Amino acid sequence: MLRNKEIILGVTGGIAAYKAVELLREMVKRGANVHVVMTKNAQQFVSPLTFETLSGNPVLCEMFRLFRGSKIGHVTLADIADLMVIAPATANILGKIANGIADDLLTTMVMAMKVPVLFAPSMNVNMWQSSFVQNNVERLKAHGYQFIGPAEGDLACGGAGRGRLADIAEIIEKIEDIFTKKDLQGQRILVTAGPTLEAIDPIRYITNRSTGKMGFALAKMARRRGAEVTLITGPNYLSLPRRDIQQISVHSAQQMRDVVMEYYEDCHIVIMAAAVADFRPQNTLQEKIKKTNGTYILKLEKNPDILKELGEKKGEHILVGFAAETSELMENAGQKLKEKNLDIIVANDVTQPGAGFGTDTNIVKILDVRGRVRKLPLLSKDEVANIILDQVVKLVRKKQRNLPWPRNW
Numbered sequence: 027m028l029r030n031k032e033i034i035l036g037v038t039g040g041i042a043a044y045k046a047v048e049l050l051r052e053m054v055k056r057g058a059n060v061h062v063v064m065t066k067n068a069q070q071f072v073s074p075l076t077f078e079t080l081s082g083n084p085v086l087c088e089m090f091r092l093f094r095g096s097k098i099g100h101v102t103l104a105d106i107a108d109l110m111v112i113a114p115a116t117a118n119i120l121g122k123i124a125n126g127i128a129d130d131l132l133t134t135m136v137m138a139m140k141v142p143v144l145f146a147p148s149m150n151v152n153m154w155q156s157s158f159v160q161n162n163v164e165r166l167k168a169h170g171y172q173f174i175g176p177a178e179g180d181l182a183c184g185g186a187g188r189g190r191l192a193d194i195a196e197i198i199e200k201i202e203d204i205f206t207k208k209d210l211q212g213q214r215i216l217v218t219a220g221p222t223l224e225a226i227d228p229i230r231y232i233t234n235r236s237t238g239k240m241g242f243a244l245a246k247m248a249r250r251r252g253a254e255v256t257l258i259t260g261p262n263y264l265s266l267p268r269r270d271i272q273q274i275s276v277h278s279a280q281q282m283r284d285v286v287m288e289y290y291e292d293c294h295i296v297i298m299a300a301a302v303a304d305f306r307p308q309n310t311l312q313e314k315i316k317k318t319n320g321t322y323i324l325k326l327e328k329n330p331d332i333l334k335e336l337g338e339k340k341g342e343h344i345l346v347g348f349a350a351e352t353s354e355l356m357e358n359a360g361q362k363l364k365e366k367n368l369d370i371i372v373a374n375d376v377t378q379p380g381a382g383f384g385t386d387t388n389i390v391k392i393l394d395v396r397g398r399v400r401k402l403p404l405l406s407k408d409e410v411a412n413i414i415l416d417q418v419v420k421l422v423r424k425k426q427r428n429l430p431w432p433r434n435w
């Protein structure tokens with residue numbers, strides 16, 4: 027997403043300036059060409075050499091250098107940039123820009139920017155809460171400047187509260203968001219993720235190897251593309267780099283079913299990426315089962331098939347299912363597509379290295395109701411999520427215009 031993007035990273039003089047180094051690395055890792063601009067005060071915290079080494083570009087601190095020494099010559103950075111990020115943004119820089127002051131290279135550049143400018147503020151909690159800073163933030167927002175954070179937590183000045191630089195993952199997510207076309211705007215999407223956990227007794231349970239990564243990737247990408255997202259998850263250890271996704275935690279398949287049903291009518295699209303347990307213990311015991319000699323027979327009964335139930339009352343919904351298989355992948359997936367009345371099924375041979383549970387990558391085939399198959403190579407789960415959502419967008423458009431099924435996959 028950030029490949030070949032020209033990004034200006036403005037660093038101002040706060041203790042969180044050291045975190046801007048990590049932000050730079052993450053942007054470079056994603057393929058961006060980053061030009062760092064530092065204020066005089068920022069140089070007290072981190073040496074320009076650090077940013078210069080990691081960005082591979084000269085760090086700009088003074089007006090004159092921009093026009094003389096740098097390889098971009100007379101073309102100003104403001105003209106070539108796709109985005110400017112100021113992280114950390116101090117109370118001082120917010121105040122200066124909100125009041126139209128341009129007395130150094132960074133503030134002058136901000137004034138000349140025609141592309142989005144993102145501020146990641148970081149300061150003492152009382153400074154952040156001061157009416158001066160709050161007024162300046164409002165003013166900047168009214169001018170179209172964007173903000174991420176600050177976050178709550180321990181502060182470098184001692185104490186705790188809102189004032190920490192947002193997590194680097196959240197800043198990166200915000201940057202990716204700014205560059206993403208909002209082709210799912212207006213759509214409400216329900217995504218399920220993770221395993222379900224079926225209790226045997228108060229201590230033990232049955233579950234499966236799903237970690238929730240595929241569902242989380244789908245939820246994140248759908249939100250990035252403008253959808254309103256509700257993510258219903260079984261137990262997992264994952265965190266989302268955004269706070270604008272409604273997350274509901276459940277344990278058992280029955281609980282997942284109940285929550286899904288509650289939200290179903292109100293959504294347009296359901297993507298069931300959860301590995302819902304097919305069976306649960308017939309009786310969940312209230313007391314721990316005592317260790318005895320010999321065998322212990324556990325009787326299982328079927329869990330509700332959530333997706334099948336959704337398919338039976340499909341209406342205008344778009345339904346996407348997953349089929350994790352260890353054999354006869356396509357036959358099984360095709361059958362589930364029909365049985366559950368789905369629009370798309372994502373077939374996943376979990377025996378392949380790099381595919382299925384727990385990995386950051388996946389190898390899938392996407393089948394539609396017309397029997398068409400799109401085979402994808404080994405890709406990150408984020409990439410797979412985006413391709414699945416591309417198909418969903420086509421279905422949404424078709425529905426909106428009442429067109430026949432899309433011809434090009």
Ligand code: C5P
Binds near residue numbers: 300333347
């Ligand atoms: O039938 P099978 O479990 O293989 O189908 C997989 C698809 O159905 C997945 O999308 C999964 O989330 C969903 N499913 C469900 N309820 C179940 C079992 C699976 O919704 N009890």
